[in-house]
Amino acid sequence: MKRHRQYWRNLASGIVAAFFLFLLMAAPLTAGAAGQRFTATGEYTMSDGETPLVAKERALMKAMHAVAEQAASYVADYCKTNNLVVTKDEVNILSRGVMKIITKQYDKPKVIKGTLCFRVTITAEYDSDEIHSLLNSMKDKETALLMKSLQANYDESQRELDALKEQLAKAQGAEVQTIKLRIAQNERNFTANQWFAQGCDLVKQKAYPEASRAFTEAIALNMLNPNFYYYRSLSYFLSHQYKQSIADSDKIISLCPEHALAYQQRGVTYLILGKYTLALADFDKVIELDPRNISAYSSRGDLYDAFLNQREKAKADYEKVIAVTPQSEKEYILHGNAYQALQQYENAIRDYDQALEINPRNVRAYCIRGNAYIALKQYNNAFSDYDKALAIDPRCISAYNARGHAYIELEQYEQAIAEFDHVIDIDPQNAAAYFCKGFAFYYLKRNQDAIDAFHRCIDYSHDQYWIDKCKGYIRHLGGTP
Incomplete structure (x- = not known):
């Protein structure tokens, strides 16, 4: 459960980070x-x-x-x-x-x-x-290319419009109407990009359902732009609408069969849904399309390690990640994650140190470095890192979750419950937080509170394994699932 939950947290954090980088170009800031x-x-x-x-x-x-x-x-x-x-x-x-x-x-x-x-x-x-x-x-090369591409799209749209207006000034007869129609299409594309920018701004505010609706407006104006579907897929994922996220990934692949990020996103969603064979096929496809995609090796390594119990294959994928010379904040983090998966925690911490030297406000890096310190039983260092993450982002679910797990490990169950309550305040449907609360209540012998928490986990969980696990605890405590 811990690895499943940690994978989901790290993945979601990475997606949000990517979105925020995109927002810097997509819309003016306050x-x-x-x-x-x-x-x-x-x-x-x-x-x-x-x-x-x-x-x-x-x-x-x-x-x-x-x-x-x-x-x-x-x-x-x-x-x-x-x-x-x-x-x-x-x-x-x-x-x-x-x-x-x-x-x-x-x-x-x-x-x-x-x-x-x-x-x-x-x-x-x-x-x-x-x-x-x-x-x-x-x-990060992907980020730089994405930002440059968005800027180029706006510039190209304006150049096309300027050329069309010049043509219109000289046109005669039926040609006039043809050019007007092309100008109208240019305007629809411009408006689609504006909706897209609004969607990105809403994601920045963590208003994921509203962001999805904005991306839908963009798609209605331009149904052939894979980026619109891709970012709506991410919005659906972040609001736990996994079937819709997969449907958008399917659409991207139908438009562009070699769109590696669509396979990556769909594979991640399949993993969340427990469809491990389908997830593996998608990660394999990403690596086939982009053999140097270290994110794909990292994701596939996690899949082999945490869910398919194929440790040798997982080790090979993590070593692929480590073999890539770190050059960016993102790569240092993936490099560190690979070391952490191989239980080489000191090496992992050194890589997270490098990432934080590049960006001292990387919330995710503090959280996962804290997790490495926990593995080394260096609790003071770990809590310091979680505190730093929360000072930057007071709504950081990863930090509250990690601190809660640390308190459980220290058998400080009341403090753990308080941390998971913070998670639930931010995300009232967070099944993992309810499970962990139930676990803490169980050790405090607060049986009815534990039963209630396990019931809430069942209500919100998408994973049958953990639903069955909760039902087992409820029966053990004398309740009815």
Whole structure:
């Protein structure tokens, strides 16, 4: 149970982290600590085939682009001053990615040559801490490519629209209507991207059902974009809607049979549902498509080790992970996880130390380093790491769970129950927390409380093995399952 629960926690944390990295490019952020500020104006004039609402948003995008151009020198100077080596492309990504809009003022639309012109002035703020954090995140190649791709999509959309408007000015006869239809399609794609950005922002707020609905709106406007399905699949996963998550992964694979991340996501979901053979087939497919995907080796190793009892195959997969030279925060964590799975805890801690040196605010790294300290019976170090994780994210389920397990190991059952209550306050349907509460109540001989907790675990669990386990405890305590 502990390995199953730990795998799920680590996986969910990784997914959320990936989403947050994506959000840095997908939507403007709200202001935080004071930093360098820039003000710029964006104007956009409608053409035939466009609507005022989207034209207004295009004006905002132009203002954001102008701010990013102003901020590029500041970002480059900051990186140079702090001995951070960056390319011109990375400066452009950083200039857009860490932008925090703090004011936004629209002028009254003007009528110019029979069409509307929108103008907006924005002030945006740049926090140096955000620059450093995002640059560290970009050391992960997949993340950097994803962020660059999103920026390129917006730029390409605008270039296509500008070309269409030039063509429209010269068109005659039936060609006019054809170009108007293409402009309308460009607008639908732009709106789809706006819904996508809104969905990402909702994920950042942990509003997963609302995020799923936003991604659904994006899909309704563009049904052929695999990214929209992929991120809706992740939203469904995070809100425990596993069948819907699998359906979206299936759709991605039908659109793009070599989409490795879709197989990875579906394999993870199958694992959560206890469909281990299907999960293994998907992880095998990921490795076939991308033989250097260390995440896939790590996931398959966990599957072999924790669920299929094939320790030699698990060891081979973990050694594949270790063989990859760590170069990024993500890789150090996977490297450390592999050492931890092989019970080489000191080596694991050294890798987590490296990850935290890169990003001292990595909540997940504190949690899993804490778990390694627990394995070494270094409880003070472990509790210190869990405290650091909660100081950064007071709603970190992984930290409360881990601290609860540590208290159970120390036979401090009342304290353990308090930790699992924190988990339930954050996630009222967390079956694992109810099981662990039941376990703690069992040792305190609070039999009815234990029975009630095991019943709640049964209500929310998706794993028949643990449902049966709870029923066994309930019968042992004299209750009725």
